[in-house]
Each structure stands twice: as structure tokens, then as C-alpha cells.
Amino acid sequence: MTVLVTGAAGFIGYHLCEALLARGETVLGVDEINAYYDPALKEARLARLEGRPAFRFQKLSIADRAAVEGLMAGAPEIDRIVHLAAQAGVRFSMIDPYAYVTANLMGHVVMLEAARHREGLKHFVYASSSSVYGGNTKMPFSEEDPVDRPVSLYGATKRADELMSHSYSHLYGLKQTGLRFFTVYGPWGRPDMAYFSFARAIARGEPITVYAGGTLRRDFTYVDDIVAGIVGVLDRPPAGDAPRLLNIGNNRSESVSRLVSLLEEGLGRRAIIEDRPRPAADVTDTFADISAIRALTGFEPKTPLDVGIPRFLEWFRGWNAGH
Structure with missing residues (x-):
């Protein structure tokens, strides 16, 4: 049988495909490979998957109903779906809101229509986001917390x-x-995210923009830990019909200033910092209560920020040298 992974050329999608293939799964990946960030990075991820006998890929937009229906009709072996494809980015949703309505x-x-018409589908796992918690101030964020006041369109779509x-x-x-992801980072990551854009600017001796004096805090979660959690959840569909929502994070909130310090240490250069007020779409803090996913799967993040950032930088040096 086959796992359909949408967003297979994306950051998390690529790593998930690698993990599924490594355990002997057959994977069908789809992605539209849009230009929200450098498509060369998406193509490079995809190149590492293509050519494997258990992987095949189809370029399409998940918002294209006819294309998805055709895909499903031609792949009767699909018995699980991991739906990761989406228009990402909190701030970009203020620039092009229509992209979020279309994709998300x-x-x-x-x-959902593709899934509900597939007989024998075992599990539909999809990406949500910590952004649904909006400006909540009770920490850590729990799945039982109210989520009716998003502070970004991206969060509202999720x-x-x-x-x-x-x-x-x-x-x-x-x-x-549904999995509420918390600030995923690591090798082959997204250039629009702070850790990646900061690393590139520091390496080039260019300034970085830090908000509110670096006091904003995030639950930075290493991609390998995220993927382990996704696979564990995929293997455990709900027993009944009630939908399930789970936080998936590192269960630790750390400041952006600490992130910057680790990047400076790893790159051997001081950052040129331009401090600005916090944008309205950015939240002050994120922090995942992971007790529910831990109870279900035994999920336990293993990678603290001071381990994950050096791993990212090891990959980044090679990528940045050629791009």
C-alpha cells in the first residue's frame, strides 16, 4: 500500500518522505513547487527522492480539484494520506492573502474530498500550526485552550x-x-524562516532584523523529532470517528536572542542587529504542551536547540556556498 504525501518537495514533506522510504513504505509525493521561496531548494530536495523505486512524484496544485481527482483515480493503492502542502508564512499572508485562501x-x-471518497483509507493526517493559538498568554499551549482569536490570516486559515x-x-x-506544528527547523529548511535568513545574513556580514530586542520566544522543534512524531501518529488512527488535534513541538520555549547567539557561535561571526517593534501578526511566545501526543505515541523530542542549530549549520555551509 501507499502513503500520499502532499508538499513532498517542502521542508517537512521531504524529510517525512525520507523517513517513510527508510522504513520500507511506498510513497506518492505531490507538490506544485511554487516560487514562494527559491524553487531550486525544492527541486534539490526532490532530486534526493526521485529515482528510488518506492517513490514517485506528480507535480500538481492541491487546489486543482480535477488534478487531484485524476491522481486519486490513478492510484487505488493509496491507503493513508499525510497532507502537508499549504501556503506557509505568517507575514506573507498580509501581502498575498489570496494565496492562503487558495492553498490552505x-x-x-x-x-478532504479526496480522502472521504477513498474506500479503505486508514488515516488522514494534516498539518495545522501553533499559529491557531493567536495571542494566547497561558503557557504552555494546550489543545483544550481557546483558539478563536487568530492574529494572522495564516493562523485563521489553519x-x-x-x-x-x-x-x-x-x-x-x-x-x-491534525498536527499543530511549532517552529520547525533543521537541514534543508525554509529560507523564509528566521534561523535560515539570519544564518545567511550573518555569513554575508549583512544586518538581521530582530523584533522587540530579541525577547520573542518560540518552541523551536528539530525536523527529525517532528518527523518521528508524524510517523508515530500516522500509525495510530483514531479508534472512533472523533477528529483528533495534537500539539507537536519541543516542549521548550526559547528566545530569539538565544537563537542568534547560537548562530553567531556556529558561524564564528557577530550579527549586525537592527531592532524593530514586534509586527502585529507575530505572537510574543509559543510553547507546546505535548502531553497528548506523548501519551498516544511515546513522542519525546530529543534535539535541543544547541544541538539542532549546529546540525543545521553543517548543512547550511554546503548549501550556501553554492547558492
């Missing part, structure tokens, strides 16, 4: 996805788990 809302509905998924579980008995 229409795309999610298209994938909460909308959760609500649509809830209705599909209720109406059609679709077995689903």
Missing part, C-alpha cells in the same frame, strides 16, 4: 482547516489527526 482553504477541502476537518469526521466518519 480550497486545497484542504479538495484533499484554524478553518481544523474546523472543516471536524465536519468531515462528523459527516463521513473520516479518521483524521
